[in-house]
């Protein structure tokens with residue numbers, strides 16, 4: 001009898017433990033500005049927000065570009081620390097250019113521990129469909145389940161796959177799943193944030209999210225916490241305010257120039273002297289009217305620290321101005337992001353599920369705090385020092 005009680009107690013403990021094992025589904029809607037729910041109408045996302053928590057805005061890290069921000073969300077680090085300092089950049093030590101997705105071929109571009117790595121190291125299975133750089137073998141390891149971004153799959157297929165993963169037997173089931181949709185960003189770039197094309201894209205993704213949340217409840221009994229985020233917002237830009245990079249006359253035999261549209265990054269080549277760099281900087285400061293030469297102080301405040309990926313000179317713009325190399329007749333109005341943090345650059349944060357309190361309103365916060373929040377939900381121990389702070393989102397955990 002004693003033995004039986006012991007077994008029953010052990011079973012009860014196991015059950016409690018199992019009940020506490022939370023699952024996280026993290027979905028990024030690229031370029032979904034903080035105000036799109038109301039501006040364009042996203043009833044499903046609004047309903048999900050009512051069941052949990054919504055923030056006034058999710059502040060992107062600098063620069064407010066896709067790759068640096070997706071990596072900050074899943075590493076809790078500023079770009080200078082996780083390594084992906086822009087969608088495209090130069091490394092003066094490697095003497096190589098990085099472009100989006102190069103981490104898949106060579107994961108040494110990434111210099112930290114993404115959440116799926118942290119999970120897998122601690123015996124928690126992870127699945128990505130997709131997330132920027134999630135196919136990269138970081139620290140020798142990929143998520144248990146992942147897909148190559150080189151062959152983008154239809155959006156509904158992504159939803160189907162996520163539900164399938166959640167229906168797997170417990171031993172095979174991932175407890176961390178990431179998903180990604182690009183259509184809202186694509187339309188924002190082409191037609192601007194307030195266009196009817198963006199409204200249509202928002203409605204499409206909203207339907208998919210609604211369907212996913214419904215199916216998770218109808219088809220599984222897994223305790224899923226759904227976190228909806230975006231990497232940045234979107235600002236209107238105009239053709240007439242575009243700055244011609246060629247007119248700046250930067251000698252490309254002496255400098256590597258990376259045009260990131262909202263900013264221009266200038267790196268001296270190996271044989272270029274410090275004096276030549278300073279001369280160029282002085283000249284550009286005199287030329288600066290539509291742009292600014294970012295000061296060292298400003299860059300430090302934006303989280304840019306010294307290293308081979310830090311440009312010697314950074315020229316910054318404000319919407320609606322951007323840099324371009326296109327001839328005048330090929331310039332178009334539209335939308336973009338990458339600017340310093342502003343209300344327009346704020347993204348989305350909505351979280352709901354059994355481990356999250358209901359009805360909370362949150363002030364806008366930096367996306368570096370999501371990583372320790374997810375780690376907490378999943379019961380993972382942080383293994384490295386991070387920039388993000390678990391205390392920021394602790395109040396919304398039940």
Ligand SMILES: [Zn+2]
Nearest residue numbers: 030031066231
């Ligand atoms: Zn993006």
